[in-house]
Amino acid sequence: MSLVIATIWGILMVSVGVLDLAPFLTAALQRFMASTFKIGSISIDAHAVVSALVVIVAAYVxxxxTSFVLNSELMPRLSMRALVANLQS
Structure with a gap:
């Protein structure tokens, strides 16, 4: 799955570079980040929503x-029988 996402991202970046769309995309992104969504008396900045999504994705990664390192690198090196024997004595 991540290889597919990386491939699509690479194709998009090459296309943006070849077609010289970077200034237009930068301006559009800046306008979007400066926008505010209003529902009644509640207003939510797009910057706050994007920041929250970045935090969620970073926490997931x-x-x-951490799970990979613990499960594949650290746990196989621990001798669980020796640890259990030390706890029982």
Whole structure:
């Protein structure tokens, strides 16, 4: 799945570079980040929503990396029988 996303991202970046769309995309992104969504008396900045999504994605990535390191690198090196024997004595 991540290879597919990386491939699509690469194709998009090459297309943006070849077609010289970077200034237009930068201006559009700046306008979007400066926008505010209003529902009644409640207003939500787009910047706040994007920041929250970035935090969620970062937490997900950090959790997966930590899980991988613990499950595939650290746990196989621990001798669980020796730890259990030490706890019982």
């Amino acid at each position: 950090i959790t997966n990396v």
